Amino acid sequence: MSSNRRITPTKQPIVARPNQIVTIDRYILEQQLIYAGASGDLSGLLYDIALTGKMIAREVRKAGLVDILGNTGDINVQGEEVQKLDEYANECFIKNFDHTGRLWVMASEEEDDPVPIPEKFECGTYVLLFDPLDGSSNIDANVSIGSIFSIYRRVTENGRRGTLEDLLRKGCDQVAAGYVLYGSSTMLVYTTGHGQVDGFTLDPSIGEFLLSHPDIRIPEKGNIYSCNEGYRNLMPDGTRRFLDYLQEEDAETGRPYSGRYVGSLVADVHRTLLYGGIFMYPATTRAPGGKLRLLYEANPMSMLVEQAGGMASTGKEPLLELQATALHQRVPLFLGSKKDVELAIEFENGAR
Numbered sequence: 001m002s003s004n005r006r007i008t009p010t011k012q013p014i015v016a017r018p019n020q021i022v023t024i025d026r027y028i029l030e031q032q033l034i035y036a037g038a039s040g041d042l043s044g045l046l047y048d049i050a051l052t053g054k055m056i057a058r059e060v061r062k063a064g065l066v067d068i069l070g071n072t073g074d075i076n077v078q079g080e081e082v083q084k085l086d087e088y089a090n091e092c093f094i095k096n097f098d099h100t101g102r103l104w105v106m107a108s109e110e111e112d113d114p115v116p117i118p119e120k121f122e123c124g125t126y127v128l129l130f131d132p133l134d135g136s137s138n139i140d141a142n143v144s145i146g147s148i149f150s151i152y153r154r155v156t157e158n159g160r161r162g163t164l165e166d167l168l169r170k171g172c173d174q175v176a177a178g179y180v181l182y183g184s185s186t187m188l189v190y191t192t193g194h195g196q197v198d199g200f201t202l203d204p205s206i207g208e209f210l211l212s213h214p215d216i217r218i219p220e221k222g223n224i225y226s227c228n229e230g231y232r233n234l235m236p237d238g239t240r241r242f243l244d245y246l247q248e249e250d251a252e253t254g255r256p257y258s259g260r261y262v263g264s265l266v267a268d269v270h271r272t273l274l275y276g277g278i279f280m281y282p283a284t285t286r287a288p289g290g291k292l293r294l295l296y297e298a299n300p301m302s303m304l305v306e307q308a309g310g311m312a313s314t315g316k317e318p319l320l321e322l323q324a325t326a327l328h329q330r331v332p333l334f335l336g337s338k339k340d341v342e343l344a345i346e347f348e349n350g351a352r
């Protein structure tokens with residue numbers, strides 16, 4: 001059987017009832033049981049994401065203590081070298097996944113080239129792409145940051161290891177995607193498709209992610225826009241006219257919209273998923289291809305938003321239909337509530 005197959009559910013997904021405590025382990029296991037014939041490898045990858053998120057969260061929580069615990073390069077009290085957080089997060093992903101036997105190849109936003117599975121370990125059928133610590137320029141200001149991941153089935157079958165061909169894909173081929181948000185609490189939000197997006201909050205006292213946001217649905221229309229308006233003069237005409245439109249007063253269409261921009265994609269997308277509205281990072285004259293990375297940022301976030309009932313676009317075409325041609329390719333991104341993104345596209349295309 002081709003490893004690129006999609007398994008369809010044979011039972012209805014479980015929906016947690018209020019006041020029920022559901023750990024992420026139990027949830028993943030129960031979700032797996034509704035897919036007859038599932039190998040358990042995807043479940044295993046999700047467990048490993050949860051573990052990696054907890055390990056990174058532990059270090060992020062200590063970030064403000066750097067002057068007390070030691071600076072990057074220092075030797076800490078355990079005799080270990082203090083690492084930069086983004087380097088730690090990258091290493092954490094690689095070390096937690098390279099030996100599991102579930103992956104064919106990996107790619108990290110922090111690495112120039114694909115990350116192969118070492119010869120000494122078994123390979124599997126899945127492909128993992130990740131941004132280990134997105135928004136890291138915010139760390140010192142104690143602003144929310146996050147890790148983002150994207151999972152595919154491999155397309156090459158031959159040889160012992162995956163290749164670039166397994167990594168350069170369309171977002172619509174993803175089998176799972178999600179993020180871990182290191183905010184006022186640590187949350188893991190993921191989807192494996194089928195119109196289901198779930199959020200889990202880490203209870204630090206027991207070290208478990210608990211189901212806190214089952215079946216997240218994004219409102220069809222919101223009243224918040226999220227965009228770095230510092231670059232307004234560098235943006236295309238259509239984007240500037242769209243911003244003008246959102247800022248006009250019109251009670252019937254709920255304008256003006258409120259502006260919210262953290263500058264940390266995970267935080268901005270998380271708010272957009274929960275409250276609705278639109279997040280946009282358009283092309284600018286300084287970054288004509290956009291700033292955000294297609295494979296590590298735009299694709300996984302777009303899958304999440306679309307599975308929650310929203311929409312994602314480059315401004316010209318459906319984002320998830322874009323064929324990647326380079327590992328670190330950038331792309332303009334518009335995502336959020338369906339009606340808001342549709343409107344943005346009309347402005348981008350000059351229809352308004």
Ligand code: AFP
Nearest residue numbers: 134135136137138228263264265266
């Ligand atoms: P850093 O990882 O350098 O902080 O970049 C964060 C990011 O990739 C993404 O998380 C934000 O949405 C976006 O860049 C912010 O970019 P601007 O600073 O240009 O608004």
